[in-house]
Amino acid sequence: MSTRSRDAPPFESVVEQHGPMVLRVCRALLGPSPDADDAWSETFLSALRAYPALPAGANTEAWLVTIAHRKAIDVVRARQRRPVPVPDVPEPPRHDAPEAAGTGIWQQVAALPPRQRQVIAYRYLAGLPYSDIAAITGGTAAAARRAAADGIAALRRTLSTSEESR
Known part of the structure; x- marks a missing residue:
């Protein structure tokens, strides 16, 4: 080496x-x-x-x-x-209150499960390939890809729900 x-x-x-x-x-x-x-x-x-x-x-x-x-x-x-x-x-916050939906994308990202938040950060902020993300977080590239897809889907659902409530 x-x-x-x-x-x-x-x-x-x-x-x-x-x-x-x-x-x-x-x-x-x-x-x-x-x-x-x-x-x-x-x-x-x-x-x-x-x-x-x-x-x-x-x-x-x-x-x-x-x-x-x-x-x-x-x-x-x-x-x-x-x-x-x-x-x-x-x-405790009321989930039926309009303020509970959050006001920004970072609040929504922070609400994701840790693995999804990590994979999204490494993929979309750092631009790393899934193989490198898997090496960092432990697991496989396919699992990292799945965590990213699940995280993005959750963000889309949350953001579309907050848009509809406005």
Whole structure:
């Protein structure tokens, strides 16, 4: 296994080229929050340490998305361990109220099951092929394709329902 040659692009150019895509993926998985920005930073810190050992022919984009995926999982696990203080227990939302339908696509994406949300982010934001998505998330390319199709179908149903209620 050969490692990066001396004529490999400097890491700064990797960040410049792939940074916006990795940030979009982090935000799709974690929402537009400081956690997504932290996951982006952690992704590139880890990538910086591992970059010299990256094989010369490796798909840098898929490699970075894999790291971002793992960092997002770490953030989700950390969120689950943290207590969330609230002044008052909120009233549960009424599903028959017009406000419950949501106002934007990101709310609808956030409501998808985690696997569908991940596959949609990797496919449509990062542009990765299903084989790379399967390697990142575990499973087969066919399962990734099915999760993407199910997620898109759910988004279409949800968005058409919210349009009809207006």
